[in-house]
Amino acid sequence: MDTQINNLDLLGSLQSVEENCWTLLHGGASSRKSAMHQAAVATAVDGMALMRTVVLRRVDMVGKRLFLHTDLRSKKMNDFERGDCLSWLFYDQSVATQIRLSGKVILHHQDSLCREHWGKTGHHSRRYYMSETAPSVAFDEPFTGLNPALTSFAYTLEESEMGLANFVVVETEISWMEWYYTHHTGNRRAVFRYTEGFLKEASWLSP
Numbered sequence: 001m002d003t004q005i006n007n008l009d010l011l012g013s014l015q016s017v018e019e020n021c022w023t024l025l026h027g028g029a030s031s032r033k034s035a036m037h038q039a040a041v042a043t044a045v046d047g048m049a050l051m052r053t054v055v056l057r058r059v060d061m062v063g064k065r066l067f068l069h070t071d072l073r074s075k076k077m078n079d080f081e082r083g084d085c086l087s088w089l090f091y092d093q094s095v096a097t098q099i100r101l102s103g104k105v106i107l108h109h110q111d112s113l114c115r116e117h118w119g120k121t122g123h124h125s126r127r128y129y130m131s132e133t134a135p136s137v138a139f140d141e142p143f144t145g146l147n148p149a150l151t152s153f154a155y156t157l158e159e160s161e162m163g164l165a166n167f168v169v170v171e172t173e174i175s176w177m178e179w180y181y182t183h184h185t186g187n188r189r190a191v192f193r194y195t196e197g198f199l200k201e202a203s204w205l206s207p
């Protein structure tokens with residue numbers, strides 16, 4: 001344990017901010033009603049930064065990892081192959097809290113973790129992974145990407161297994177987290193740094 005962690009023990013409230021952040025994130029993954037159930041995630045490669053909304057699927061509070069689901073054929077997968085970092089942005093107005101995180105991406109495709117998540121994916125959620133049309137294909141007219149059978153959910157759970165080939169779990173091993181809290185008495189801000197799931201540094205920041 002380094003000096004900064006010892007300082008943390010003295011600054012209990014800094015420690016509780018860190019714990020509260022992970023509790024909020026965990027609540028985001030487990031409740032669809034949470035404002036933190038969705039996040040914006042950003043990649044930046046080849047001089048172009050891009051954000052998109054994703055669903056926060058799982059939070060490992062011990063290992064400091066966040067998980068999302070995506071399509072193997074999506075543009076962001078190219079980004080992950082070219083740069084292995086991902087930034088997450090959460091804001092919950094009801095608790096006046098923004099949480100920003102960043103870390104290294106670990107891709108899970110057709111491994112045990114991928115199959116575990118796929119097994120918990122509902123019949124209805126599977127149809128885009130079953131579509132013959134990859135994300136981001138250009139069309140002359142509006143198109144959902146779904147054929148009539150997929151549109152009307154006319155497929156069995158067994159048939160939906162074909163979607164697994166396009167299903168990817170994206171894990172982010174968090175190395176940096178920043179908390180920003182807005183309040184009429186003055187805003188508060190703090191930063192936390194991790195190495196392989198262990199908190200290594202924590203500090204208050206001026207907002």
Ligand SMILES: Cc1cc2nc3c(=O)[nH]c(=O)nc-3n(C[C@H](O)[C@H](O)[C@H](O)COP(=O)(O)O)c2cc1C
Nearest residue numbers: 038052053054055068069070071074075076077136
């Ligand atoms: C509410 C909402 C939730 C979304 N959830 C996801 C998600 O969990 N995974 C995902 O890949 N795309 C999700 N999308 C679509 C992405 O925002 C994005 O448009 C798409 O993945 C294509 O991004 P890309 O071209 O950067 O790969 C969601 C969009 C919305 C509006």
